[in-house]
Amino acid sequence: xxxxxxxxxxxxxxxxxxxxxxxxxxxxxxxxxxxxxxxxxxxxxxxxxxxxxxxxxxxxxxxxxxxxxxxxxxxxxxxxxxxxxxxxxxxxxxxxxxxxxxxxxxxxxxxxxxxxxxxxxxxxxxxxxxxxxxxxxxxxxxxxxxxxxxxxxxxxxxxxxxxxxxxxxxxxxxxxxxxxxxxxxxxxxxxxxxxxxxxxxxxxxxxxxxxxxxxxxxxxxxxxxxxxxxxxxxxxxxxxxxxxxxxxxxxxxxxxxxxxxxxxxxxxxxxxxxxxxxxxxxxxxxxxxxxxxxxxxxxxxxxxxxxxxxx
Amino acid sequence: xxxxxxxxxxxxxxxxxxxxxxxxxxxxxxxxxxxxxxxxxxxxxxxxxxxxxxxxxxxxxxxxxxxxxxxxxxxxxxxxxxxxxxxxxxxxxxxxxxxxxxxxxxxxxxxxxxxxxxxxxxxxxxxxxxxxxxxxxxxxxxxxxxxxxxxxxxxxxxxxxxxxxxxxxxxxxxxxxxxxxxxxxxxxxxxxxxxxxxxxxxxxxxxxxxxxxxxxxxxxxxxxxxxxxxxxxxxxxxxxxxxxxxxxxxxxxxxxxxxxxxxxxxxxxxxxxxxxxxxxx
Numbered sequence: 001x002x003x004x005x006x007x008x009x010x011x012x013x014x015x016x017x018x019x020x021x022x023x024x025x026x027x028x029x030x031x032x033x034x035x036x037x038x039x040x041x042x043x044x045x046x047x048x049x050x051x052x053x054x055x056x057x058x059x060x061x062x063x064x065x066x067x068x069x070x071x072x073x074x075x076x077x078x079x080x081x082x083x084x085x086x087x088x089x090x091x092x093x094x095x096x097x098x099x100x101x102x103x104x105x106x107x108x109x110x111x112x113x114x115x116x117x118x119x120x121x122x123x124x125x126x127x128x129x130x131x132x133x134x135x136x137x138x139x140x141x142x143x144x145x146x147x148x149x150x151x152x153x154x155x156x157x158x159x160x161x162x163x164x165x166x167x168x169x170x171x172x173x174x175x176x177x178x179x180x181x182x183x184x185x186x187x188x189x190x191x192x193x194x195x196x197x198x199x200x201x202x203x204x205x206x207x208x209x210x211x212x213x214x215x216x217x218x219x220x221x222x223x224x225x226x227x228x229x230x231x232x233x234x235x236x237x238x239x240x241x242x243x244x245x246x247x248x249x250x251x252x253x254x255x256x257x258x259x260x261x262x263x264x265x266x267x268x269x270x271x272x273x274x275x276x277x278x279x280x281x282x283x284x285x286x287x288x289x290x291x292x293x294x295x296x297x298x299x300x301x302x303x304x305x306x307x308x309x310x311x
Numbered sequence: 312x313x314x315x316x317x318x319x320x321x322x323x324x325x326x327x328x329x330x331x332x333x334x335x336x337x338x339x340x341x342x343x344x345x346x347x348x349x350x351x352x353x354x355x356x357x358x359x360x361x362x363x364x365x366x367x368x369x370x371x372x373x374x375x376x377x378x379x380x381x382x383x384x385x386x387x388x389x390x391x392x393x394x395x396x397x398x399x400x401x402x403x404x405x406x407x408x409x410x411x412x413x414x415x416x417x418x419x420x421x422x423x424x425x426x427x428x429x430x431x432x433x434x435x436x437x438x439x440x441x442x443x444x445x446x447x448x449x450x451x452x453x454x455x456x457x458x459x460x461x462x463x464x465x466x467x468x469x470x471x472x473x474x475x476x477x478x479x480x481x482x483x484x485x486x487x488x489x490x491x492x493x494x495x496x497x498x499x500x501x502x503x504x505x506x507x508x509x510x511x512x513x514x515x516x517x518x519x520x521x522x523x524x525x526x527x528x529x530x531x532x533x534x535x536x537x538x539x540x541x542x543x544x545x546x547x548x549x550x551x552x553x554x555x556x557x558x559x560x561x562x563x564x565x566x567x568x569x570x571x572x573x574x575x576x577x578x579x580x581x582x583x584x585x586x587x588x589x590x591x592x
Contacts, residue, residue, distance in 0.1 A: 016415075018410075022403035023462075026463020029463075031463065033444070034439075035440070037440050098331055098334075110582060111578050112335050115571070116338060116341075123566060127342070130344060130556055142340060181585070226430065230433045264435060268443075278440060281433065282436065285436045288431055
């Protein structure tokens, strides 16, 4: 009997690894190898055409933490990621609450609010570059027509960070879907009971929907932070530099929106400083890991769980 | 009392509708701006005071966008790369999701956490060293690389497939196993057809990721093999390399159209599939 059990176990393990083989191969080839090699290279002085590559230990990292420009990049990247995440969550939450119950045309609204998320980020970058233009941009024209502003605002020049953040609002469809999924897990009886007890809309939201949604909000917060910390193309496109076709990545974007990812990429491809660029990217990796761990730890305090009730 | 309640409910619905319509209008503004810009002449672009609607819509821009860069060629490149990436990506994620939902062994949980934790790795930390490595062994400018890139699947899709497979009763496979079907027979003939919705969702995501990807093509491919994502930024320029924004906007419309069509054609199954199977678990 026991033998049969262990044979079953062996068979199950075989199946497990057989079906996991493509993933394992991909993981080793395209994640483990580049990451390890990248880290190793970041410990050397490799440049594009260097013949004399030496191991220099953590010198690149020491240089990096003393470089005010890089530190500034990290600061703006973090601020941006936080703004991006919070706005996308608020926007998604508003959308989800509006679409939660039966509203005429619910499916259509859901589709329309979701679909900017499907538009490739590179296209969104170009669209918003034109849209936010000072003198000819549609955004200023509309605001002027509505008499909300009295003079054209140079969004890209004066509010570069805000301009990039505005994409996050437009592309908040993903959090909308997550929160709609979350809201649909809340049993209707809870609302009904609360209504009978005389709870108004805001009370029902803050005492029922919000706590039960908190795991979804938390999940969205962490994954969106990870995603937004990696913003890169927008740095190069959404600014007031004169862009020239082949030169897109040759000149650095303005300092205010020169995010870490863009800086690492620029160091490697624009300046040919392979080792230094990789050390920038690796530092971002570590920072993202640390932030994730901290948030997951903090998450335990803010996320509602059923277990807590039994205290 | 009941009447009062009903009118209040109607008022709330009306208010919600109003806000929603306002949101939709705001959401459409950038797209309107894109379309209008694509119909302007080059002089119109910089005319002050700004014109909202061009006097004579330049429909020719849409032909220019097509002829200026041999658009068909680059469109084909985009399609090839996306399919090359999507197929192995779907397959590998599906395999992995199946493994995690059906073959629980001691280390399954740990491996699953490993899969999910790869989400935390910034993609440039893997792609840039990979580019440097592949250039060293001379493997650049090869479109088939995308077939390999897709092989590791995507953590989100693995999760999605696991959720979908978990909803299928075990008895389906057991009876097949008793009939003597092998593990691949069971997978392809019984399990795979049952997760069609997840395959569609995964397909849209994988296709869209690769279609939208800018970093890998700009690093791994050159000239004739570039996809639209890269070509749009580089192709529509005058002799002085200044970007012709009105043509870029026309090109962008072509570029986003396949994604939009794919999405709207399948959105019903897509969104409800995401809501019902994928996320609730």
